Amino acid sequence: MEPAYLPNKEGFYGKFGGAYVPEILYKCVTDLQEAYIPIMESDDFKAEFRALLKDYVGRPSPLYFARRMSEKYGCQIYLKREDLNHTGAHKINNTIGQILMAKKMGKTRIIAETGAGQHGVATATVCALMDMECEIFMGKTDVERQHTNVERMKMLGAKVHPVMTGNMTLSDACSEAIRDWCCHPKDTFYIVGSTMGPHPYPDIVARMQSVISEELKWQLQEKIGRDYPDYLVACVGGGSNAAGTIFHYVDDDRVSIYLAEAGGHGIDTNHTAATMHCGTEGIIHGSRTLVMQTADGQIEEAFTISAGLDYPGIGPMHAQLATQGRTHILAINDDEAIYAGYELTRLEGIIPAIESAHAVAALRKMSFKPDDVVVLTVSGRGDKDVQTYLDNRKMAKEYGEF
Structure with missing residues (x-):
C-alpha cells in the first residue's frame, strides 16, 4: 500500500488524480512520467537542487x-x-527543481501559469538564472491586482500574457498555458505551480515542496x-x-x-x-x-x-x-x-x-x-x-x- 502522500503508478490518490490529457500532449506527459523519479533520485540532481536551495533560495x-x-x-x-x-514565497522551491528537470530532458522553452504572481516571479527568476526562454500566462484580473509582480516578471525577462477568457483569473491562466503547450509540445516544459494538473505534476510539486x-x-x-x-x-x-x-x-x-x-x-x-x-x-x-x-x-x-x-x-x-x-x-x-x-x-x-x-x-x-x-x-x-x-x-x- 502506497503512503497517503504518494500516488500509485497510474497517478491516483485513491480515486483522485490520473492524467486526462489531449492526444497531442500524451507523449509529453508520458515522457515526464517515465523521467521524473529517475531524475529526482539521481545524485547530480540532488546535489544541484540542494545547493541552489541553500545558496540561492x-x-x-x-x-x-x-x-x-x-x-x-x-x-x-x-x-x-x-x-x-x-x-x-514557497514557490521557488518547486521552480528550481522543475527547471533542473526541464534541462535534463532537453527542453529549451518554459511556460507557466500564475495567479497571485508569485509562481510567475519564481519561474521567471529561475529562467533568468538558467538562461531559458520564459512565457507566463496570467488572468487579466490578476494582472491588474498584482501589478508589482507583473513588473518583476518583465524585469526578469519573461513575456507575460494577460488572459482575457472566463473571469480572467488563475483557472483561465491554467487553461491558456495548456493550450500553448499543445501548440509547442516538443521544445516546451510546463512548470506547473501547484499540486494540480495531470500525473505526475501533483507528485512532482509535492516532492519539491x-x-x-x-x-x-x-x-x-x-x-x-x-x-x-x-x-x-x-x-x-x-x-x-x-x-x-x-x-x-x-x-x-x-x-x-x-x-x-x-x-x-x-x-x-x-x-x-x-x-x-x-x-x-x-x-x-x-x-x-x-x-x-x-x-x-x-x-x-x-x-x-x-x-x-x-x-x-x-x-x-x-x-x-x-x-x-x-x-x-x-x-x-x-x-x-x-x-x-x-x-x-x-x-x-x-x-x-x-x-x-x-x-x-x-x-x-x-x-x-x-x-x-x-x-x-x-x-x-x-x-x-x-x-x-x-x-x-x-x-x-x-x-x-x-
Whole structure:
C-alpha cells in the first residue's frame, strides 16, 4: 500500500488524480512520467537542487516562535517562514527543481501559469538564472491586482500574457498555458505551480515542496525536543505549500492537520473558492479531483480576495486526504483573512500574503491547550498585497482593534 502522500503508478490518490490529457500532449506527459523519479533520485540532481536551495533560495527557512500570537491563542505557535525565501514565497522551491528537470530532458522553452504572481516571479527568476526562454500566462484580473509582480516578471525577462477568457483569473491562466503547450509540445516544459494538473505534476510539486516538512522535523527537534507538532496549519488553493507542510506528517496520527481554503463571501453564496466544501468529483486541467461545477459539469468561477487561492479545483492528494477525513478543512471568508493579516502584522511585525492570512485566520476557529505546539506556514510575504489590505481595511475593523 502506497503512503497517503504518494500516488500509485497510474497517478491516483485513491480515486483522485490520473492524467486526462489531449492526444497531442500524451507523449509529453508520458515522457515526464517515465523521467521524473529517475531524475529526482539521481545524485547530480540532488546535489544541484540542494545547493541552489541553500545558496540561492536561502534555505533552511526559519522556524520562528511567535510569542505574542502564542499568548493570544493560548498555545505555542511557531511560524515556518517561507516568506523569507528568495522571491518571497514557497514557490521557488518547486521552480528550481522543475527547471533542473526541464534541462535534463532537453527542453529549451518554459511556460507557466500564475495567479497571485508569485509562481510567475519564481519561474521567471529561475529562467533568468538558467538562461531559458520564459512565457507566463496570467488572468487579466490578476494582472491588474498584482501589478508589482507583473513588473518583476518583465524585469526578469519573461513575456507575460494577460488572459482575457472566463473571469480572467488563475483557472483561465491554467487553461491558456495548456493550450500553448499543445501548440509547442516538443521544445516546451510546463512548470506547473501547484499540486494540480495531470500525473505526475501533483507528485512532482509535492516532492519539491516537501523540503518544508523535512526541515520542520529537525527544527522542531532542536526547539522542543521532538520532531512533530500537535497541529499543522496552512492555506490551500491548488495545494503546494500545504502539501510541502504536511508531506512528512501525513502518516503520523499524532499530528492534526488543518487547511484553510478561501471562502470568499461565504460557502453559502455564489462567491466562493472553497472547493473542498462546495465541490464535487470531476475533471479539471487533466486531473480527477474535487471541482466547483454545475450539475452538467461546467466549471464554475471561483471567487476570493486572494489571487493565489482563486482556483475552482484542488490538488488530488488534498481531495483524497479531505475525503478520508485525514485533514480538517476550514473555509475562511475574505473579511476573516484581512483581519488575520492585520493581526499578524501588528502582533509579530510580519505582513503575510493574503493567501497566508487565510491560514492565520484558521487559528480563531480552533481550540488549543497551553502545551499544544502549532506550526503555521507563512507561505509568502504581503508586499504584493499591501494595496488590497489598505482598500479592505474596513473588513478588519469589523472584527476588532484594527
